[in-house]
Amino acid sequence: MAALNISLEPHLVEILTPLKPLLPSELATQLLPYVSEPALPTVPYPLLQSISQWTRTAEGLLVLQSASLDPHSYSMVALLAGTTTSPERKFAAYTPEKSPEEAEALKRAERRAITYLINALLSILGSGFAAWWAAGKTGWRSEWQVLFALLVAAVVAIAEAVLYLIWDSRRSNKRPRRKLKISPEKRNQAVVKEVEASRGETGVPAGLRQRVKG
Known part of the structure; x- marks a missing residue:
């Protein structure tokens, strides 16, 4: 140095x-x-x-x-x-250290975000599989089954992404911001x-x- x-x-x-x-x-x-x-x-x-x-x-x-x-x-x-x-x-x-309460709140928010993403992924996969299975029951050809399943999965994925962005935006607005003031x-x-x-x-x-x- x-x-x-x-x-x-x-x-x-x-x-x-x-x-x-x-x-x-x-x-x-x-x-x-x-x-x-x-x-x-x-x-x-x-x-x-x-x-x-x-x-x-x-x-x-x-x-x-x-x-x-x-x-x-x-x-x-x-x-x-x-x-x-x-x-x-x-x-x-200079970045001040987070207080224990802020660190714990950040960990909880991270766990919630991970849980939300996992649930969203399961929803997308489940919706795609359900659409593929339902299309097969109606007698659709395999290629149409796959296309319909992908379309449904894409729609669900877009909806989940929008909901996540809304949730994340609200969480960010509620997060307290500390202002560093050094006398x-x-x-x-x-x-x-x-x-x-x-x-x-x-x-x-x-x-x-x-x-x-x-």
Whole structure:
């Protein structure tokens, strides 16, 4: 999986710029292209994570205090606020999980649909056989028996198809539709959970897909 990027907003550049002379040489070198003019549009998530982790170390806290910088400004929640995750990429729309009641209702609807189709098939076959048998009793030739049976079966099949479409349309109209509404607070909570899960890890959290609005 490719590393995630974070949109480099002006306020993020303003927060990171004072850190450039204070960071360890390796982190300072990595940060330099993102606080220089012209600034890049995005900054790698792992870089922000490394900077945030350094500011929580004893050395980092001491350096920030000596420079009169607020350590809380460099938490991942503060750094991600108002930014967009990988704006250059397109993520699939989020689909909420079905509740147990919705899942059970869907299973019942599927069973009913299967039962209806089986009954329809039996009706078609039964009607065709009955027509063939009745035509034979009247003395029709075999080819006429078959044609009459096929005609009756086709009429029954069309009728069953129409009835199924009507039933399925009514079922779809009655099915409740859930609208996903995610408040900014919930977005922030999702990011906090991802950040907490990523602490102590060197990789980028694979589930971080949310957009955080300040």
